[in-house]
Amino acid sequence: MNRQSFGPPSTRAEERGWRAAGLLVDVAGRVLPATAPLCGFCDGEDIGDTCPASLTCPTCKATPRQRCRRPSGHTAEQWHRSRVRAADLEDQRREEDGDTTLPARWADTPPAPTPSRGTR
DSSP: OOOOOOOOOHHHHHHHHHHHHHOBBBSSSSOSSSOOOSSSSSSSOOOOOOGGGOOTTTOOOOTTTTTOOOTTSSSOOOHHHHHHHHHHHHHHHHTTTOOOOOOOBBTTOOOOOOTTTOOO
């Protein structure tokens, strides 16, 4: 499995610049397209990984395409960590199943620990 040769970027603009310059690769080592289409679940770009908005949030139970909610019921500014972690675990599962379309992980970002079976 390939990793990006540097990173992670400090901003989304920097990541877009690296993509446009042909510096980012997928797990098979192929250069990612210079531009990314819009994500079908959130306001961002579809970079090929699992979007947290495609999953139900384990914390607030927001359904796919819904923003996370604060305990007060207001919209949260960011995805809950548990939702982001669930998306990362889904990407790990996709990698283990041989999906080569995922963007390669950043050079210094370890995968999320896999939860032990039989526990929550």
